[in-house]
Amino acid sequence: MANGSTRPTSRDVAQAAGVSQAAVSLVLGEKWRGRVSAATAERVREAARELGYRPNLAARNLRLGHTRTVLLVVPALTTEFFAGVYTGAARVAARHGFGVVLYPSPEGIGPARNPFASAQAALDGVIASSMAADALTAIRGDQLPLVMLDSDPAGSIGGATVNLDIADGVRQVTEHLLGLGHRRFLHLAADIASWTFEVRAHELATRLAGTPGTSLRTVRAHISIDAARTAAETALAARGPRPTAIICDDDKLAAGAYKAVRRLGLSIPDDISVTGLDDLALATAIDPELTTVRLDAELFGERGMQALLAVLEGREPEEGDIPVQLVVRGSTAPPSAP
Missing domain, CATH: 3.40.50.2300 (Response regulator)
Known part of the structure; x- marks a missing residue:
């Protein structure tokens, strides 16, 4: 480590990489695109790895007023499809230092109660299935950065949309x-x-x-x-x-x-x-x-989280519906003669 047995700081990383502390913050916060070169970003990441540097997320979140927590609102957990959506979303979220809270709203008819004193204070953004839109409105999640899944792009209640084809x-x-x-x-x-x-x-x-x-x-x-x-x-x-x-x-x-x-x-x-x-x-x-x-439920969740990250960073989410595939098995055959 740069300072003996003490924990390395962003200044240590900046010195090792030959860049400013601001550049280190941009790279490690995944906000470097368009601001520093890819080569510089890789140099910062390599310096951080060699030094064993880990950003103090709690302190950074207090400074920025963010919790790095996302709410995933689904209609129910009675099918593995939405478990797959959660798995995909959580995988992408973890790579960017976010956590995902799963909030089921059975049959899309609204939640039993608001799980947060104030969703706007506790969350950075929301990913929601259109089947759970009533729950979304009830917790005022529609007033946060929002990505809707399985939702009409022309008539969504707000935010970006991600759809399967x-x-x-x-x-x-x-x-x-x-x-x-x-x-x-x-x-x-x-x-x-x-x-x-x-x-x-x-x-x-x-x-x-x-x-x-x-x-x-x-x-x-x-x-x-x-x-x-x-x-x-x-x-x-x-x-x-x-x-x-x-x-x-x-x-x-x-x-x-x-x-x-x-x-x-x-x-x-x-x-x-x-x-x-x-x-x-x-x-x-x-x-x-x-x-x-x-x-592909997991890919659906991944694309939903990627779209929300884009919204939070002021970028346009990836366009295009996610392809689906017919799987022919034994339940279909030509009709029998009358």
């Missing part, structure tokens, strides 16, 4: 089923007022409207296996031509559809094909394994 996921599912020969569809839709589910319904209806000879019926259910089973069973037992494929807004709804199909003495995929959306662990636990759309 859900519309393309629905296109992939629809084209897969049409290619197999299906023409009669049941849409098992999530009974939640959310932009992401509106996109799914709109894209499905649009794709089928452009294909002659197709029919589409929609029933809604809360995202639970029992609710989905009840809704699907009622729809399948109704009079008229039975759909040959059920398109579900999420994998839990698909699991409920499986139970409904079997209660009616039908089989998957011989009598009816079923698709989901998420690619949860559940998708490979049911039999036959579920054809679904894989959403």
Whole structure:
């Protein structure tokens, strides 16, 4: 160390790197871009590593009035998807000296109580799912630097948006089923007022409207296996031509559809094909394994945190939706002969 057994300071790092203390603060605070060269930034980081220098975050936060804490607001923790979002966000946050507090708001209907005396005083920013927007407003998180996940870029309550390419996921599912020969569809839709589910319904209806000879019926259910089973069973037992494929807004709804199909003495995929959306662990636990759309939850969380860091630094977040991928498994096949 530069001062014997004492802890190295930013002045020691500046002297070792041949730069000013201000340059050290910029580099170690990840605010050097456009202010110092990449070569200088690397020289500062190397000097800090050699000296074993660690910035005093507590002191710096007191000076700057920041806590380096971000709130991630999600609708619930009953699915591993949002656990993946948290993992990705926390990974990026840790690299930049931030912590992430996870705040679930079941079904997006608002929190039981505000977890902070003042969110504006306790937090530097918020990342929130559009399904939890009520909770966001209740804790006044919409008045902080904000990034919305799964949210309409044109109608967001504020801040930047990061989205998965859900519309393309629905296109992939629809084209897969049409290619197999299906023409009669049941849409098992999530009974939640959310932009992401509106996109799914709109894209499905649009794709089928452009294909002659197709029919589409929609029933809604809360995202639970029992609710989905009840809704699907009622729809399948109704009079008229039975759909040959059920398109579900999420994998839990698909699991409920499986139970409904079997209660009616039908089989998957011989009598009816079923698709989901998420690619949860559940998708490979049911039999036959579920054809679904894989959403990269951890990448979603990473991009959300990267966007918030950009907002905090006055930069434009990365543009473009995150790609999704259809995973074809045993739950889909050509429709059987009438």
